[in-house]
Amino acid sequence: MTTHAQAFFDSAHLPRSLELDDWEILEDFYLTFLHQIHDFLSLIEGATSHLSIEEQRHHAHKLGSSCRTVGAPTLAGMFETLENLCRNENTDQQRAALLATIANIGEATRDQVALHLAHAGRT
Amino acid sequence: MIAEHILIVDDDVFLCKVLCYQLSVRKYHCEFVETSTAALSRLQQKPLPDLILLDYSLRPQDLNGLQLCSKIKAVCDRPVVMLTANDELRTIVSCLDAGADQYIVKPYDIEELSARVRAVLRQRESRSTKVDAAGAIGLLEWEALQLDPLQRTLSADGHEVALSEKELAVLSLLMRSPGTAVKRSDLYSIVYGRDFDSMNRAMDVLVGRARKKLKALTENYKIRSIRGSGYVLQPVRARKTTTEGTSS
Numbered sequence: 001m002t003t004h005a006q007a008f009f010d011s012a013h014l015p016r017s018l019e020l021d022d023w024e025i026l027e028d029f030y031l032t033f034l035h036q037i038h039d040f041l042s043l044i045e046g047a048t049s050h051l052s053i054e055e056q057r058h059h060a061h062k063l064g065s066s067c068r069t070v071g072a073p074t075l076a077g078m079f080e081t082l083e084n085l086c087r088n089e090n091t092d093q094q095r096a097a098l099l100a101t102i103a104n105i106g107e108a109t110r111d112q113v114a115l116h117l118a119h120a121g122r123t
Numbered sequence: 124m125i126a127e128h129i130l131i132v133d134d135d136v137f138l139c140k141v142l143c144y145q146l147s148v149r150k151y152h153c154e155f156v157e158t159s160t161a162a163l164s165r166l167q168q169k170p171l172p173d174l175i176l177l178d179y180s181l182r183p184q185d186l187n188g189l190q191l192c193s194k195i196k197a198v199c200d201r202p203v204v205m206l207t208a209n210d211e212l213r214t215i216v217s218c219l220d221a222g223a224d225q226y227i228v229k230p231y232d233i234e235e236l237s238a239r240v241r242a243v244l245r246q247r248e249s250r251s252t253k254v255d256a257a258g259a260i261g262l263l264e265w266e267a268l269q270l271d272p273l274q275r276t277l278s279a280d281g282h283e284v285a286l287s288e289k290e291l292a293v294l295s296l297l298m299r300s301p302g303t304a305v306k307r308s309d310l311y312s313i314v315y316g317r318d319f320d321s322m323n324r325a326m327d328v329l330v331g332r333a334r335k336k337l338k339a340l341t342e343n344y345k346i347r348s349i350r351g352s353g354y355v356l357q358p359v360r361a362r363k364t365t366t367e368g369t370s371s
Contacts, residue, residue, distance in 0.1 A: 028140065029144075032140055033137050036136070036137055062135040062138075065135065065230065069138065069141055
């Protein structure tokens with residue numbers, strides 16, 4: 001997939017912004033982030049009607065912030081857009097399209113974080 | 124020196140962990156909870172945290188941050204710093220009205236956040252010193268009311284109620300000048316240890332709580348609000364006498 005060829009995750013961002021080089025702590029942060037993304041992707045898999053607009057807004061708000069912090073700016077931007085769309089009830093189609101994109105980019109980002117975990121953990 | 128203890132309330136575990144790390148580097152002891160229920164449950168246990176960092180936006184099914192802030196202020200006398208997603212005036216005002224001592228807008232800069240935490244903790248320390256100084260004077264009596272700063276109780280007619288640190292400070296100040304209005308700004312600066320902020324309704328909330336405690340104890344005294352002057356503690360009979368005198 002073309003999305004997987006793009007870099008959606010900057011593995012240097014979190015250690016740099018926190019001035020942190022302790023891998024055990026970083027690993028815990030990345031694992032926690034992976035859980036959050038995984039849970040959200042599970043929630044939006046298939047029918048999106050499981051999530052109310054308020055729930056979508058809340059997840060988007062939290063995940064946008066988490067993505068920005070972890071070093072996934074593309075996904076962060078999408079969550080921020082989703083959060084803004086959720087403030088307007090007449091955006092069903094736009095939100096559905098965006099959620100589909102988020103699912104795609106979210107998976108790619110998750111894979112890249114997981115890959116970093118696997119590689120960095122071995123070094 | 125004992126590390127000051129911060130409780131973070133946010134349903135975003137990732138950000139909680141990052142914030143805990145950032146604060147622990149700055150020598151704070153941190154823990155976090157994800158729900159209002161867990162937060163209120165934690166605040167039933169000792170030792171209480173020195174400060175609570177509360178996110179404005181909790182899960183939709185949960186209380187919102189403002190509701191939780193009010194509840195926290197009702198059950199414990201600890202400063203609350205609210206984390207908000209925007210700096211809109213109505214958001215800030217609602218945070219302060221709910222009793223928050225400070226707010227910080229996300230995405231936060233950790234240096235700013237820790238500076239605000241230090242400021243709030245300094246204010247609390249300053250206030251505690253003043254309350255302790257008041258407490259050193261010992262039992263305060265006025266008419267049938269007795270205020271015990273050491274036990275933090277107010278009693279009358281053989282009954283007593285427990286007081287929070289701030290309620291004690293308010294009643295102590297009012298009982299030192301019974302029948303005389305104490306300025307809201309004076310009360311605020313002494314109790315909160317900082318300059319009066321007319322937008323902050325925390326003083327009204329606090330006086331409301333002190334009123335309820337007093338009313339639960341006795342119907343013979345009340346704290347009246349005097350428009351433009353402040354608050355006064357007086358016997359209910361004195362007010363009736365004045366009113367009767369005026370109307371006759």
